[in-house]
Amino acid sequence: MKQSIFEIVSNKLIADNTYEMVLRGDCTDITKPGQFVNIKLDSFFLRRPISVCDCEKDILTLIYKVVGHGTEKMAAMQAKEKLDILTGLGNGYDISKSGDAPLLIGGGAGVPPMYMLAKELIAEGKKPTVILGFNKKSEVFYEEEFSALGIKTIVTTADGSYGVKGFVTDAFKDISYTYFFTCGPEPMLRAVYNTTSTSGQMSFEARMGCGFGACMGCTCETITGNKRICKEGPVLEKEEIKWQN
Amino acid sequence: MAKLDVNLSGLKLDNPIIPASGTFGFGYEFSDYYDINILGSISIKGTTKDPRYGNPLPRIAECSSGMLNSVGLQNPGVEKVVSEELPKLRKCFSKKVLANVSGFSLEDYVYTCEIMDKQDEVGILEVNISCPNVKHGGMSFGTSPESAAEITRAVKSVTKKPVYMKLSPNVTDIASIAKACEEAGADGISMINTLMGMRINLKDRKPILANKAGGFSGSAILPVALAMVYKVYEAVNIPIIGMGGITTAEDVVEMMLAGATAVEVGAANLTEPYACKNIIEELPAVMEKYKIDSLESIIGGAH
Numbered sequence: 001m002k003q004s005i006f007e008i009v010s011n012k013l014i015a016d017n018t019y020e021m022v023l024r025g026d027c028t029d030i031t032k033p034g035q036f037v038n039i040k041l042d043s044f045f046l047r048r049p050i051s052v053c054d055c056e057k058d059i060l061t062l063i064y065k066v067v068g069h070g071t072e073k074m075a076a077m078q079a080k081e082k083l084d085i086l087t088g089l090g091n092g093y094d095i096s097k098s099g100d101a102p103l104l105i106g107g108g109a110g111v112p113p114m115y116m117l118a119k120e121l122i123a124e125g126k127k128p129t130v131i132l133g134f135n136k137k138s139e140v141f142y143e144e145e146f147s148a149l150g151i152k153t154i155v156t157t158a159d160g161s162y163g164v165k166g167f168v169t170d171a172f173k174d175i176s177y178t179y180f181f182t183c184g185p186e187p188m189l190r191a192v193y194n195t196t197s198t199s200g201q202m203s204f205e206a207r208m209g210c211g212f213g214a215c216m217g218c219t220c221e222t223i224t225g226n227k228r229i230c231k232e233g234p235v236l237e238k239e240e241i242k243w244q245n
Numbered sequence: 246m247a248k249l250d251v252n253l254s255g256l257k258l259d260n261p262i263i264p265a266s267g268t269f270g271f272g273y274e275f276s277d278y279y280d281i282n283i284l285g286s287i288s289i290k291g292t293t294k295d296p297r298y299g300n301p302l303p304r305i306a307e308c309s310s311g312m313l314n315s316v317g318l319q320n321p322g323v324e325k326v327v328s329e330e331l332p333k334l335r336k337c338f339s340k341k342v343l344a345n346v347s348g349f350s351l352e353d354y355v356y357t358c359e360i361m362d363k364q365d366e367v368g369i370l371e372v373n374i375s376c377p378n379v380k381h382g383g384m385s386f387g388t389s390p391e392s393a394a395e396i397t398r399a400v401k402s403v404t405k406k407p408v409y410m411k412l413s414p415n416v417t418d419i420a421s422i423a424k425a426c427e428e429a430g431a432d433g434i435s436m437i438n439t440l441m442g443m444r445i446n447l448k449d450r451k452p453i454l455a456n457k458a459g460g461f462s463g464s465a466i467l468p469v470a471l472a473m474v475y476k477v478y479e480a481v482n483i484p485i486i487g488m489g490g491i492t493t494a495e496d497v498v499e500m501m502l503a504g505a506t507a508v509e510v511g512a513a514n515l516t517e518p519y520a521c522k523n524i525i526e527e528l529p530a531v532m533e534k535y536k537i538d539s540l541e542s543i544i545g546g547a548h
Contacts, residue, residue, distance in 0.1 A: 045464075045512075046515075207302070207304070209304075210515035214269055215267065215314065216267070216299065216316045218302065219319055226298060244301070
C-alpha cells in the first residue's frame with residue numbers, strides 16, 4: 001500500500017452513469033491486475049474503493065459508476081484537481097494459472113479490471129477471449145478498447161439492444177477456454193460459478209471500512225478460512241468460495 | 246523539549262497515543278507502513294475465549310463525519326492470539342500492549358484474562374464490557390454498575406496486571422458505572438466505546454448493516470466522549486484512557502484537558518493509515534502553540 005496525491009488528467013462520461021477518470025501519480029505499488037485503490041473525498045468520512053482499469057508508468061485509469069453521493073462528487077471533478085489515494089490494495093489476479101486461452105468475463109462495473117488483466121495476459125503470450133456484460137446498449141463501454149488489443153471481444157446485453165442478447169453465461173457456451181477470470185455483481189458471479197467448466201478466479205465487492213485489512217469490516221468466510229475482501233481478496237479462487245444463503 | 250510521556254498505572258508510555266482496539270488489527274500489519282515503535286502502545290484486536298467470525302456483511306456504513314461498524318468481535322480466539330498473533334507483533338513492536346478482552350459470560354472473561362495476564366507482551370488488560378455488536382454479553386455487562394463491578398472483581402482476582410474497564414456510552418449514567426468499577430478494584434477506565442447507530446438504505450428501505458444497528462465512531466462523537474470523560478474524571482481517582490473521535494493532535498490535548506491520561510485513536514486509522522504517526526509528529530508543535538511543556542501536566546486541566 002502506498003499513499004500519494006494524484007492529479008486528475010481527465011474525467012469524462014463514457015456510458016450511462018459511467019465515468020473514466022485518468023490520473024497522474026505514483027503507481028509503483030500497483031503490481032497486479034485486479035487490485036484496487038481507495039480514494040479520499042472531501043466531506044466524506046470513508047474512502048471510496050475503485051478497481052484499477054489500467055496503469056501505465058505514472059498514469060492510472062479508473063472507471064466508476066455513479067451509485068451514490070461519493071461517486072456523484074467524483075463525477076463532478078475536473079482536470080487538475082488533486083486526490084489523496086491509497087494504491088496497491090488487494091491481492092489481484094494471479095495470471096500464472098491462466099493456461100493458453102483464458103476467458104475473461106466482466107459485468108457492468110466489473111468490466112474495468114478485465115482491461116489491465118487482458119493486457120498482462122497478452123504480454124505473457126496468452127490468447128484471452130473477453131465477454132463484457134451490460135443491461136442495455138447505453139451502458140456499454142470499452143468494447144473498442146478491448147478489440148484494439150487484438151482479442152476476441154463479445155458484448156452481451158440483457159435486453160438485446162446490443163451484441164448478444166442475454167447474460168454473459170449465454171455467450172460462452174460454445175467457446176473453449178483453459179481458465180476463467182471474472183468480476184461483476186454477485187448474481188453474475190454465481191451464474192458464472194455454476195456455468196464455467198474450468199477453474200478460475202472471481203473478484204468480489206464489499207462495503208469496506210479501511211480497504212487495507214485493519215478493521216475486519218469486509219471479512220467473508222471461505223473454504224480455506226476467513227478472508228478480508230480488501231486484503232486476501234478481492235480475488236478468490238473458484239474452489240475456495242463459500243456462498244452465503 | 247516537549248515532554249510527551251505519560252504513566253498508566255506504572256506502565257510508562259513515550260507518548261499518550263494508542264491505536265484503539267479493532268482499528269489496528271494485531272498491529273504488525275501497520276509496520277509495513279511505518280515504524281510502529283513510535284506509538285505509546287497498541288490496544289490489540291478484541292479477543293474472546295473462542296474463535297469468532299463475527300456478524301454477516303455488510304458490517305460497515307458511512308455517516309456524516311463518522312461510520313458504523315457491526316464487525317462483532319471477529320478474532321481467532323485467545324489461544325491463537327497468544328500462539329500466532331502476539332509473536333508476529335513482538336517481531337516489530339518492542340513495547341507492551343493493551344490486551345483487549347471480551348466475553349459472553351463471567352467465566353469467559355476470567356478464562357481469557359487469565360491467559361493474557363501471563364503474556365510478557367501485555368502491559369494492561371483492557372476489559373471490554375461495552376461491545377454493542379454482540380448479543381448475550383459484551384455491552385450487557387457494562388450497562389449496570391452491579392454487573393460491571395462483578396466482572397471487574399472476577400478479572401482482578403485472577404490477574405496481576407493493571408485492569409482497565411472499557412465502558413459503553415450507551416447508558417444513563419456512565420459515572421456511576423465507572424465508580425462501581427473503581428470500587429471493585431479496577432486500575433483504570435477506558436472510554437468510550439461506540440454509540441449505537443443505524444443507517445437505512447433508501448433504495449431498498451432496509452437498514453444498511455446486516456445486523457441492523459452498529460457502533461457509531463469517528464470525529465462526530467468527539468464531543469460526546471469529551472463530556473463523558475470530563476464527568477468520569479470528577480467521579481473517580483483512577484486514570485482514564487480517553488477515546489471517541491480523536492483525529493488530530495488538538496483533539497488529544499482536548500481529551501487530556503477533559504481528564505484522560507492517555508488516548509486511543511480509532512476510526513481515524515481506517516481512513517488515514519498514518520493517523521497515529523501524524524498525530525505524534527504534530528503534537529510538539531501543538532504543545533508549543535498552546536504553551537504546554539509537559540502533556541502530563543494538563544491531565545484534567547479543564548476542571
